[in-house]
Amino acid sequence: MVFFPNAKINIGLQITAKRPDGFHNLESCFYPVPLNDLLEIIPASYTSFTLGGMAIPGDISTNLCVRAYERLKQDFGLPPVRIHLHKLIPIGAGLGGGSADAAFTLRLLNEQFMLGLSVEQLENYARELGSDCAFFIQNRPMYCFEKGDQFAEIEVSLNGYTLVLIYPNLAISTAEAYAGVRPHQPAASLRALLQAPLETWKGTILNDFEKSLFSKYPILGSLKQELYDLGALYASMSGSGSTIYGIFAQPVELPAHFDTYQVWQKTL
Ligand SMILES: C[C@](O)(CO)[C@H](O)COP(=O)(O)OP(=O)(O)OC[C@H]1O[C@@H](n2ccc(N)nc2=O)[C@H](O)[C@@H]1O
Ligand SMILES: Nc1ncnc2c1ncn2[C@@H]1O[C@H](COP(=O)(O)OP(=O)(O)OP(=O)(O)O)[C@@H](O)[C@H]1O
DSSP: OEEOOEEEEEEEEEEEEEOTTSOEEEEEEEEEEEEEOEEEEEEOSSOEEEEEESOOSSOGGGSHHHHHHHHHHHHHOOOOEEEEEEEOSOSSSSSOHHHHHHHHHHHHHHHHTTOOOOHHHHHHHHHHHOTTTTHHHHOSOEEEETTTTEEEOOOOOOTTOEEEEEEOSOOOOHHHHHHTOOOOOOSSOHHHHHHSOGGGHHHHOOBTTHHHHHHHOHHHHHHHHHHHHTTOSEEEEOTTSSOEEEEESSOOOOOGGGGGSEEEEEEO
16 A cells, blocks of 8 residues: 655744643644655565665664554554655655654554554554654644644635745754744734734744744745745745745746755645
């Protein structure tokens, strides 16, 4: 069976408090985007994991696909499988690629072996694997809170807009990003701000990771400004970085020097 785990962007990200468990409470709109890895899992005589596309740091046993398989195997005694991942979503990019791979592995195994797990059960397994993972079970625009693993419905649509993603060949670890932020209660509710027309977001919707990461890596702030100069209605860093995205009214011709980065553009 073949699935295509997709990336996400964060529209707004407020980090509101440090939790007793060391994690942070946040509020953010998670929005799926059609930039995909390829994940194939088939029954086999012994379990193996192979990787194509981009290299992923870390031992195979720490790969989130393998961890998701092992977790379900614990509870359901799954037979051996051959897992192949073709990695296309940049890593350390704030696009949730690893989390998507984990969640899609759970979803795929649930179908392949007819485990009969409900959405809620799959989300609970996903929460064990990472804060972003549970979002990719339902995989639709959601207002996320607490660790980013609790959800509320929100009416946000980018349909018809052109989305540009720029990955500046710079991997930022999530832990590094959280270490640089000072949690605070926001002056305005992100949820309310997101309900206003997209044209108003530029002045109102922020990603709290930008302040410290833009000082540390000035290229990030420059790219965001360039997207605005090119006519973006809204531009931001996604998640804990380093991807900078722009939302445009129509497709945009990007300057030649962007060729040195990984650039993706699609009308949604
Ligand atoms: C930045 C976001 O992508 C926003 O969508 C997420 O908060 C990150 O989620 P993730 O990559 O799934 O993160 P995890 O694998 O759960 O945690 C990695 C590390 O990030 C920090 N972390 C993560 C999530 C959270 N709500 N608070 C945290 O402080 C912790 O130091 C943790 O050890
Ligand atoms: N299948 C996988 N794909 C990508 N990264 C993986 C995977 N399995 C484990 N990892 C580990 O997860 C970390 C990066 O994950 P990911 O790419 O999701 O982070 P990110 O781009 O910062 O996204 P986010 O913070 O929004 O979840 C790396 O340390 C990597 O070694």
